[in-house]
Amino acid sequence: MQLRYNFRLYPTPGQRQALAKAFGCARVVYNDGLRAREEARAAGLPYISDGELSKRIITQAKKTPQRAWLGEVSAVVLQQALADLNKAYRNFFASLSGKRKGPKAGAPCFRSRKDNRQAIRFTRNARFQITPGGKLRLPKIGDVTVKWSRRLPSEPSSVTVVKDAAGRYFASFVVEAAAEPLPETTTEVGIDLGLAHFAVLSDGRKIGNPRFLRRAERRLRKAQQALSRKAKGSNNRKKAIARVARAHARVADARRDFAHKLSTHIIRENQAVMVEDLAVEGLARTTLAKSVHDAGWAQFVNMLAYKAARYGRTLVKIDRWFPSSKLCSACGAVAGYMPLNVRSWTCPCGAVHDRDVNAAKNILAAGRAERLNACGGTVRPAA
Structure with a gap:
């Protein structure tokens, strides 16, 4: 089964600046993708596929002077921002068709830079790692100090870096954990x-x-x-x-x-x-x-x-x-x-x-x- 383990991060002032840049780039890519699909829908054009959207919003945008600064952060962060957008659209369409159970999911909306919570996600493709010294190495950010409260049961498949409203930073690891049956009891x-x-x-x-x-x-x-x-x-x-x-x-x-x-x-x-x-x-x-x-x-x-x-x-x-x-x-x-x-x-x-x-x-x-x-x-x- 998949579990999520959260740990407190203590980035340096320079790392906080790099994280703020990554938060901003992920938000811009998400909003650009949403805007592109909304404009296509308003013009009566077909729904833009996930691959085409990634090529247009990330690959081609990096070559323009207006979006050249997207290359200063990890490409995986940008790809995961578009993955979140695609998942939001799938949930919305499944909710409209009745295939999705639970509360109705609304259409995706734009993200604001004033949101109290900011988050970016790194997958294994980003080659993040836990150093021998116990720090979390993130691409284009550096080795961030982690307060380990327990050991991870297995190698994490992804890590999400979160900044909450109180200004605290957290690393949220997704790991595969095996079942640990306790001795049976009759109560x-x-x-x-x-x-x-x-x-x-x-x-x-x-x-x-x-x-x-x-x-x-x-x-x-x-x-x-x-x-x-x-x-x-x-x-x-x-x-x-x-x-x-x-x-x-x-x-x-x-x-x-x-x-x-x-x-x-x-x-x-x-x-x-x-x-x-x-x-x-x-x-x-x-x-x-x-x-x-x-x-x-x-x-x-x-x-x-x-x-x-x-x-x-x-x-x-x-x-x-x-x-x-x-x-x-x-x-x-x-x-x-x-x-x-x-x-x-x-x-x-x-x-x-x-x-x-x-x-x-x-x-x-x-x-x-x-x-x-x-x-x-x-x-x-x-x-």
Whole structure:
């Protein structure tokens, strides 16, 4: 399976200038390719093929005085920028025809030099390498210092150099990682994700919601207020923008670290994990939008998915319309209308339920039934 490993980069001032030049050239090539295809479409001409576009936008453009500076960066960076454009068009066309699943993909749009995030990609053709001294050697940029936090499991097939809104540089390696099955265990767990508690497990354990954004609101508000007082276009405003970006980056990093540690612990502890397939996009349109985004449910579930595949575990997603909260885990009776402020309820059979723990137990039971059906078990009840 393919995995992505991210490491912090510390380029020198000269290397930062070379990276800025590479970011700009990749952006120009992307925009030139998009403009060429848009002009061809407006003129009623056929769609420009990928090979013809590369020849026109890169090979021939380098020979002109207006684009001669494209030769100052690696050609692989320019080719990968056009590859991103071609992929964006393919996704757009597949979305229009209905072949692409998931949210509808829009038409490609022009990239701005004011974007908070800039990125370039080097493939093996660029002959990037990790030096014996532990530095990342990039063509026409040099040997960049890397802060290695772990070893790469295999030789990387590509590396993407990213500059985020906070001005930090990262190297993102794509590597092939073999499966590492963990010793089998008999424990299985159902997880009910929420806001009062981030996760409630079917064994009764409750994981508190860290609320990273809520806890950082005061610091973020002060940084945003300081930004609003700076004159537009001034150097002080640029510094204030960087302070706001760094404050948000700290929140995102803390949330990601929490999700990584919790998902790893759950995957190592259980042979099968059952979660509810929540409609995060729909919940994000309600008054709970800020809290929903702060929780980061989708990020956590995605981590569970790829770690389960890597370590030989099973992840089962339960349908979001399954009445996990209102279904009695003891007798199977379904309660009536139950508003969110009701956190515990009593079933007519006499069982007293904590709403979240009961939901986690029902998710576990539904996940076990789903696994049985997927393995060829009986779907219809016996006569």
